[in-house]
Amino acid sequence: MDQNQLKKLVGEKSVEFVKDNMILGLGTGTTVKYMVDALGKRVQEEGLHITGVTTSERTAQQAKSLGIPLKSVDEVDHIDLTIDGSDEISSDFQGIKGGGAALLFEKIVAINSDKVMWIVDESKLSPKLGSFPLPVEVIPYGSQKVFERFEKKGLNPKFRIDPQTNERVRTDSNNYVIDLYLHEIDHPHTLAKYLISQVGVVEQGLFLDMVNTVIVGRQDGPEVIQ
Numbered sequence: 573m574d575q576n577q578l579k580k581l582v583g584e585k586s587v588e589f590v591k592d593n594m595i596l597g598l599g600t601g602t603t604v605k606y607m608v609d610a611l612g613k614r615v616q617e618e619g620l621h622i623t624g625v626t627t628s629e630r631t632a633q634q635a636k637s638l639g640i641p642l643k644s645v646d647e648v649d650h651i652d653l654t655i656d657g658s659d660e661i662s663s664d665f666q667g668i669k670g671g672g673a674a675l676l677f678e679k680i681v682a683i684n685s686d687k688v689m690w691i692v693d694e695s696k697l698s699p700k701l702g703s704f705p706l707p708v709e710v711i712p713y714g715s716q717k718v719f720e721r722f723e724k725k726g727l728n729p730k731f732r733i734d735p736q737t738n739e740r741v742r743t744d745s746n747n748y749v750i751d752l753y754l755h756e757i758d759h760p761h762t763l764a765k766y767l768i769s770q771v772g773v774v775e776q777g778l779f780l781d782m783v784n785t786v787i788v789g790r791q792d793g794p795e796v797i798q
């Protein structure tokens with residue numbers, strides 16, 4: 573199986589955990605796209621009743637097109653389960669997210685969820701975080717100053733550029749993303765605290781102590797880790 577087939581496998585496996593009447597956080601990304609397709613199928617074919625809370629415009633458009641009813645995070649009193657992808661997961665189940673620039677809404681939905689599940693192909697697993705560049709969402713005003721501060725601290729920052737337009741990527745909240753090329757993150761909690769304390773930073777992509785279940789797409793089938 574190639575990477576896309578593994579993503580499809582875990583996307584489809586994850587919807588087996590969805591029960592009638594659940595309020596469900598819907599993540600963002602290519603793996604989640606398969607999950608939302610499978611969920612839409614259950615809604616249409618089995619009459620499964622769920623409410624989705626989306627984490628990006630992209631996922632909202634897809635869910636709407638499949639007839640999945642949606643509410644915003646502020647309109648629900650709880651979220652039973654959020655299913656999302658991840659860019660990297662360490663052996664102690666800490667994660668980096670934001671490769672799709674949706675980290676802010678993804679984190680808001682995740683921290684308001686009773687349970688969080690990540691669905692990944694096996695290439696996303698690594699012993700230690702840092703091989704995937706760490707995304708930091710910043711307000712455009714003063715972002716050059718934030719960038720320079722990161723540079724001085726040796727965090728190897730780069731503004732994320734959209735290859736199609738050659739312009740800086742804008743998030744759904746119209747902010748920029750600075751990616752930190754760190755290679756290895758020795759102390760993720762310390763780094764997370766530093767980043768979020770910087771004025772102008774809206775959110776950072778370390779998702780720590782947040783996940784309850786990981787489904788890994790492996791060649792011999794999906795592995796559910798709880």
Ligand code: 5RP
Nearest residue numbers: 601602603657670671672674
């Ligand atoms: C978006 C994310 C995604 O969950 C992450 O980038 C994984 O994406 P994909 O499933 O396309 O590999 O954090 O901000």
